[in-house]
Each structure stands twice: as C-alpha cells, then as structure tokens.
Amino acid sequence: MDSSQPETDDSAAPPIASLAIPVREPTATTASEVVFDLRDVDVYYGSTLAVEGVSMQVYKNVITAMIGPSGCGKSTMVRTLNRMNDSVPGFRVTGEALYHGNNLYAGDVDPVEVRRRIGMVFQRPNPFPKSIFDNIAWAPRILGLKHELDERVEKALRGAALWDEVKDRLKSSALGLSGGQQQRLCIARSIAIEPDVLLLDEPCSALDPIATASVEDLMQDLKRNYTLVIVTHNMQQAARVAERTAFFSLDVSDGKRTGVLVEYDDTEKLFTRPDDKRTEDYVTGRFG
Amino acid sequence: MSMSALDPASPLTSAGGNLRRRRRVDLLMRGIATAAAAVAVAILAIVIVSVASKGASQLSISFLTKDPVQGLGTVGGGIASAIVGSALIVAVATAMALPMGVLIAIYLTEFSKPRTARPIRLALDLLNGMPSIVIALFVYGLLVKGHQQTGFAAAFALAIIMIPLLARTTQEMLLLVPRELRDASHALGISRWRTIVGIVLPGALGGILTGMVLAIARAAGETAPMLLLCSIFSTSTTVNVFGTALPNIPYIIFQDSESGFPADYARAWGAALVLIAFILVGNLTARAMLARKRRLMSR
Numbered sequence: 001m002d003s004s005q006p007e008t009d010d011s012a013a014p015p016i017a018s019l020a021i022p023v024r025e026p027t028a029t030t031a032s033e034v035v036f037d038l039r040d041v042d043v044y045y046g047s048t049l050a051v052e053g054v055s056m057q058v059y060k061n062v063i064t065a066m067i068g069p070s071g072c073g074k075s076t077m078v079r080t081l082n083r084m085n086d087s088v089p090g091f092r093v094t095g096e097a098l099y100h101g102n103n104l105y106a107g108d109v110d111p112v113e114v115r116r117r118i119g120m121v122f123q124r125p126n127p128f129p130k131s132i133f134d135n136i137a138w139a140p141r142i143l144g145l146k147h148e149l150d151e152r153v154e155k156a157l158r159g160a161a162l163w164d165e166v167k168d169r170l171k172s173s174a175l176g177l178s179g180g181q182q183q184r185l186c187i188a189r190s191i192a193i194e195p196d197v198l199l200l201d202e203p204c205s206a207l208d209p210i211a212t213a214s215v216e217d218l219m220q221d222l223k224r225n226y227t228l229v230i231v232t233h234n235m236q237q238a239a240r241v242a243e244r245t246a247f248f249s250l251d252v253s254d255g256k257r258t259g260v261l262v263e264y265d266d267t268e269k270l271f272t273r274p275d276d277k278r279t280e281d282y283v284t285g286r287f288g
Numbered sequence: 289m290s291m292s293a294l295d296p297a298s299p300l301t302s303a304g305g306n307l308r309r310r311r312r313v314d315l316l317m318r319g320i321a322t323a324a325a326a327v328a329v330a331i332l333a334i335v336i337v338s339v340a341s342k343g344a345s346q347l348s349i350s351f352l353t354k355d356p357v358q359g360l361g362t363v364g365g366g367i368a369s370a371i372v373g374s375a376l377i378v379a380v381a382t383a384m385a386l387p388m389g390v391l392i393a394i395y396l397t398e399f400s401k402p403r404t405a406r407p408i409r410l411a412l413d414l415l416n417g418m419p420s421i422v423i424a425l426f427v428y429g430l431l432v433k434g435h436q437q438t439g440f441a442a443a444f445a446l447a448i449i450m451i452p453l454l455a456r457t458t459q460e461m462l463l464l465v466p467r468e469l470r471d472a473s474h475a476l477g478i479s480r481w482r483t484i485v486g487i488v489l490p491g492a493l494g495g496i497l498t499g500m501v502l503a504i505a506r507a508a509g510e511t512a513p514m515l516l517l518c519s520i521f522s523t524s525t526t527v528n529v530f531g532t533a534l535p536n537i538p539y540i541i542f543q544d545s546e547s548g549f550p551a552d553y554a555r556a557w558g559a560a561l562v563l564i565a566f567i568l569v570g571n572l573t574a575r576a577m578l579a580r581k582r583r584l585m586s587r
Contacts, residue, residue, distance in 0.1 A: 084475060089401075116477025126468035128487060138486060139476040186472070193476060 032059035035197060035227045036081060037098040043076055046090035050076050051259040054095075056246055063219060063228045065242030065267065067235055069282070072248040073259020078199050078231045080104075082118035083111040116143065119190035123202040125182035127174035127189075132166050135174045135185055136192045143193055152192055160188035161218050180211020187218065191226070198222065200230040204237065216241050235283060238267065245270045247279045336568070339560050346558025356523040356540075356555075363551045367559050369525040373534030377439050377518065378508050380529055381446035386500055388447075389454025390489075396455070397462040398484055409456075416452035421512035423448050428516045437520055439534035445513035450503040457499025461492035494577060501574035505567040511538040519543075537563045 036058035043051040051073035058064045066074040076085065083104060085091045097104045104114060128135050136153045145152065153170070157163040162184045166177070174185055183203060190198055200219075204212040219228055219241050232238050238245050246264040250257055263270060263279045274280045350366050357365035392412070396405050424445050431441040465488050473483040489496075514536050521533040528534075537559050544556035 082475065084471065087474075112474075112477055112479050114477075115475055119477075120471075120475035122468060122471060122475075124468060126466070126472045128469060128472065129491060139473075139478060142478055142482050142486065143476075189472075189476065195477075 032062060034058070035060050035100060036229075037096075037101075039096040039098070041077075041080070041093060041095035041097050043073065043080055043085075044090070044092040044094070045088065049256070049258050051080075051248075052251070054261045056261060056264045058227065058229060059244065060227050061223055061225075062244055063223050063230060063242045065238035065245045066229065066231045066248060067233070067238045067245060067282075068248030068259075068262075069250060070233065071257065071259070072250045074231045074246075074248045075201055076259065077248070078201055078229055079120075081197075081229065082120055082199055083109075083114050084120060086111050116193065117195050118197040118199060119193070119195035120199045120201065121183070121186050121190055121203045124206050125179055125186050127177070127182050127185050129173070129175060131171050132174045132177070132185065133170040136189050139189065139193050145193065156188040156192035157185075159191050159222070160184045161214060161221070162188055178211070180207050180214055183207060183211065183215055184218065187215070187222075191222070195226065197227045197229065200228065202231050202233065205233065212237070235271075239271055242267050247274075247276075247282060249278050249282070336564065339557060339564055342554075342557040343559075343561030346554055347561065351558055352562070355525055356535075358523060367535075367537065367540055367555070367562065369523060369535040370537045370540045370559065371562065372525050372527070373439065373518075373521070374508060374536040374538070376527060376529050376534060377443045377536060378446065378504055380440060380443035381450060381507055382500065382504055384443065384447040385450035385454055385503065389451050389499075389503075390458050390496060392451070392455040393458035393462055394484055394488075396459050398480065398488070412452040412455050415448070416456070419512075420445070420449055420510050421516075424513040424516040427513065432517055437518055437533035438531065439518055439529040442513050442518035442534075442536070443529065445517055446507040446510060449510060449513075450507050453503040453506060454499055457502065458492070458496050461495030461499065462488060464495065465491040494580075498574045498578040501570050501577075505570040505574070509538060509563055509567055511542060514539040515542065 034057045036056075038054050038056050041051070041054045042049060054077060066078060068074050079085045080093060080097060081099075081104070093105050099114070099118070102109070128138065130138065133153055136156050137149050140146065140149060140152055154163060154167075157166060162181060165181060166185075174182065177185060183206075187198070187203075204215050207215065216237065219230070222228060230238070230242065243266065244264070245267040247262045247270060248259050249262045251260045263274055263276045265275070270279060271283050274283060280286075348366075350364075352366055352371065353368050354364075354366035355369045356367065357363075392408070396408060400408065427441055427445040427448070431438070431444060469487050469491065470483055473487045474480075478486070518533045518536055519539050521535045523535060526532060526534060541556045541559045541563070544552040544559065547553070
C-alpha cells in the first residue's frame with residue numbers, strides 16, 4: 001500500500017456520510033477456512049504487466065467481491081483463479097496463487113481439473129445451443145456423473161431458482177429463455193457438476209434490475225454450499241451481496257497502466273471507513 | 289500562391305472545360321467496368337442456355353436409367369452407368385477428404401498458433417490452385433502405373449482436390465462459433481477435445497455440410513483425373529470401385545464429343561446438361577444454406 005496516502009484513523013474518522021448504500025452485516029470471516037491465498041501475484045500479458053502485486057485471501061462460504069474501474073484488472077484477476085486466461089497469448093503469472101494450499105500454476109497442475117472444481121459464470125449469458133435439460137446434463141455426462149442424472153438436473157435448476165419456471169419445457173431450447181433466466185441457467189449448469197468455488201465475472205451486467213435481483217438472491221442461497229467470488233463494476237451490488245470486498249485500481253505511471261489491489265477488507269468497513277484515499281474517492285463517487 | 293484563384297461563390301456545376309472532361313472519363317470508366325461485370329453474368333447465362341438447349345432433347349427417362357449401347361455412333365441407350373460411376377467416385381472421394389478437411393480445420397482454429405497456422409493456410413491455398421492434371425499425374429504414378437485404372441484412383445485424386453476446399457470452408461464455420469461457448473465448456477472442466485466434439489462441431493455442422501456440397505460440386509466435374517485414372521471401362525453399370533475403372537460423366541462427355549458421330553455428339557450435350565444441373569443445384573442450395581447459417585450465427 002502506498003505510504004504517501006494519508007493515514008486514516010479508524011476510531012477518529014467519521015463514516016463517510018454521503019454513502020447511502022446499505023451494507024450487509026459484517027460476518028466473522030477471519031475464522032473461516034482459506035480457499036484462495038494469493039501471495040504477491042503479478043499477471044503479465046506478454047511484456048505488459050497487467051496486474052501487480054496482489055496479495056489477498058478468499059474465505060470459504062463467503063461472497064467476495066472485486067470492484068474497481070474499467071481496466072483495473074479485476075476480470076483478469078478472477079480469470080486467473082481458474083486458469084481461464086491460459087488460452088490468452090502471452091499470459092503469465094508470477095508469485096503464488098494457492099488454492100487450498102496447492103499452487104494453481106505449478107507445472108503438474110491440469111487446468112481442466114482446476115476448472116472442474118472452480119466454475120465460472122460469465123458476463124454475457126452463454127447457454128449452449130441445446131435444450132435446457134442438455135445444457136445442465138451435458139457436462140455431468142462427460143465427467144462421469146451419469147447416476148440419477150434427472151435428479152441432478154432438477155437439483156441444479158432448483159439451486160439456481162429456475163426449476164419452477166422451466167420444469168415444463170426442459171426439452172425446449174435454452175436460447176428461448178430470457179436473459180435473466182439464461183444467466184441462472186448458466187449458474188445451474190455450473191453447480192450441476194458440484195464445484196467447490198463459483199467465480200462470477202460481472203454476471204449481472206447484461207441483465208435488467210429484476211433479473212439482477214434474482215441472481216443476487218440466488219448468490220445468498222449458494223454461499224451455504226459454495227465459495228463465491230464476484231467481479232462487478234457496480235458498487236451497490238458489491239455492497240448488497242458481498243461480505244468481503246477487494247478494491248482494484250489503475251496505477252498510471254511512466255505511461256504504463258497497471259492494475260493494483262488498493263484495499264481488501266470487510267465490505268462494510270471498505271464502504272464506510274476505507275483506509276485508502278483512493279478507495280474513499282471511488283466509493284463516494286469522486287473517482288478520477 | 290501561384291494557383292489560379294478559386295471563386296467560392298461561382299455556380300457548383302461542371303461548366304469548366306477541365307471538369308467536364310474529367311466527368312466524361314469518369315463516366316466512361318464506370319461504363320466499361322459495369323459492362324465487364326455484365327459480361328461475366330452473360331457468359332454463365334450463355335453456357336447454361338446453350339447446354340440446356342442442346343442437351344434437353346436428349347433428356348428422357350431411358351437416358352438417365354439405361355446403360356450406353358455398345359459401339360461408336362449407335363443411337364439410343366443412356367448414361368446410367370456413368371451417373372452411378374460418378375456418384376460412387378465422388379462418394380469415396382468425399383469419405384476420404386471430409387474427415388481430413390475437418391481435422392485440418394480443427395487444428396487451424398483450435399490448436400495452432402498464428403506462426404504455424406499461416407504456412408498451413410498458404411499450403412492449402414496453393415494446393416487449391418494446383419492444376420488437376422498435375423494431381424492426376426501424381427496419382428497415376430502412385431496407384432495406376434504398374435497396376436491398372438480404378439475408380440478408387442480417381443476418387444483419390446478428387447479427394448486431394450477437395451481437401452483444401454473442405455478445410456477452408458470448415459475453418460471459416462468453426463471461427464463463427466462464439467468464443468463464449470468454448471469458454472463456457474472449458475469453465476465446466478471439459479477438455480479441449482470434448483469441447484470441440486460436443487460444442488464446436490455441432491455448432492458448425494450446417495456450415496460444414498454446406499462446404500461439403502460445394503466441394504462435391506467442384507469435384508464431380510473434374511475431368512483431368514478421369515482421363516488418366518478412370519477412362520478405360522466397360523459401358524455397363526458396375527460398383528466395383530477398387531477393382532476396375534468406372535464409367536463417369538466427365539469422361540463420357542469428353543469421349544462422345546470428339547467421336548464425330550452425330551448421335552454421340554448429342555449424347556455429350558445431354559451428359560453435360562445432367563452434370564451442370566447437378567452442380568448448379570448443389571451449389572445454389574449450399575450457398576443459400578451457408579448464407580442462412582452465417583446470419584443465424586452472427587446474430
């Protein structure tokens with residue numbers, strides 16, 4: 001953290017009054033088991049340093065949000081957690097990205113197995129051009145989870161709060177669903193293979209407010225069984241859903257633009273009594 | 289400034305001599321280019337019309353269902369054996385070329401890096417431009433010299449001609465499958481290959497079949513391979529692709545058109561009409577399918 005930033009004394013500084021965002025009750029997260037332990041992680045695309053020096057821990061059964069302005073590397077960071085960036089030419093990670101103590105980028109790690117355990121939901125709903133049933137059942141079939149497949153599909157759809165809406169048309173195309181339904185279908189598809197972690201990369205940015213609310217409600221249900229990491233450019237959303245929030249920003253120096261993790265704390269604290277001036281500027285809308 | 293002063297308020301018409309000349313040249317060149325484009329369409333129309341008018345009198349049920357009558361200049365009989373032979377040769381060629389072409393396309397879109405993809409694409413383009421007589425000669429040396437002509441040898445040559453076509457059209461269709469679908473599959477812990485088989489290929493299936501039809505239409509009319517590899521045959525219908533040369537439409541056209549007897553010459557036009565009818569219908573249907581597929585996938 002930049003030492004030139006003015007130190008903010010927690011006890012003395014009043015909460016930022018202009019912040020009218022309701023914040024979730026803080027939960028005791030420190031006692032929780034660590035799922036991701038990032039130690040001084042740098043991400044490069046070719047010779048460009050995209051994200052620098054990220055150190056943070058993501059806890060089990062907690063919703064962790066990553067917020068920040070466009071280009072600050074929050075999407076890059078979350079895609080680094082399940083090796084979705086492997087196919088990007090020149091992508092490279094230094095430092096340690098530990099998942100349950102195992103380095104995700106160790107030489108003998110199979111990225112397919114990583115993604116089997118760490119699922120991902122994308123910005124735009126991306127259902128397969130198959131039936132609703134096959135969207136859910138396709139991956140379990142391939143992964144050898146064929147036993148009681150119908151039950152698995154129903155459970156996944158119930159888990160994604162979609163069952164009642166689609167139970168009578170499981171054989172019809174998933175492309176006929178609305179955007180919000182498609183996104184919940186994508187979540188159902190992810191949880192059908194019972195992953196350990198669910199990464200959500202701006203899952204609501206293509207959805208209307210009602211669909212957004214349904215996905216946010218769903219996240220609260222899901223955290224009982226899964227660890228969730230959500231990237232969002234919507235601060236209110238982070239405040240509504242996440243217990244822990246990481247604020248990323250863009251460090252512009254020598255003409256280079258590098259994403260940095262500015263502050264990572266309980267959401268309530270980050271939004272009301274941030275330690276860093278940059279966080280305060282961002283969450284109060286004074287950014288830039 | 290030594291240039292003559294331009295009066296901004298003068299009328300905006302082509303009154304000046306220089307401007308009028310420039311406009312005439314402009315119109316003339318535009319007319320020539322338009323005429324050239326019209327000629328291309330006219331040539332196609334003239335070829336089709338002349339083949340149709342000369343071949344139509346030959347067309348009959350027996351022309352399509354009867355084998356040729358033995359001997360030069362004989363009247364009657366049909367080209368059934370050649371239709372069957374051509375269909376078989378093209379079918380065997382497709383069976384060989386389609387998997388190859390699709391696998392090449394998969395390699396190019398899913399696995400290769402730009403450094404390796406570029407020379408492979410160049411090689412495919414060069415192979416596509418290779419004269420068919422050269423390919424025929426190559427296959428002649430490989431399969432026929434020292435053995436005998438077979439339908440398979442002709443199919444082998446046609447397969448070589450079809451591979452670049454199939455690979456390039458398939459590649460184009462695979463690129464149209466949205467990246468998001470591949471991401472979705474990878475994020476479920478599905479391996480590369482299962483993603484290709486389960487998501488990418490089904491998504492591009494319509495386009496791949498269209499490319500197949502186009503390649504078949506191209507191969508069906510190739511004559512040079514038939515001259516060298518499949519021209520000494522009995523006139524009766526046979527399905528023995530591997531053992532003997534098969535009668536085929538391109539060679540029938542070649543043979544009958546130069547025999548000198550009016551009946552044979554007329555039969556050549558009839559066979560030509562059958563061939564281009566097949567190719568035109570295949571081509572147009574395939575293109576319509578391809579256009580529809582593109583529209584649907586780039587929504």
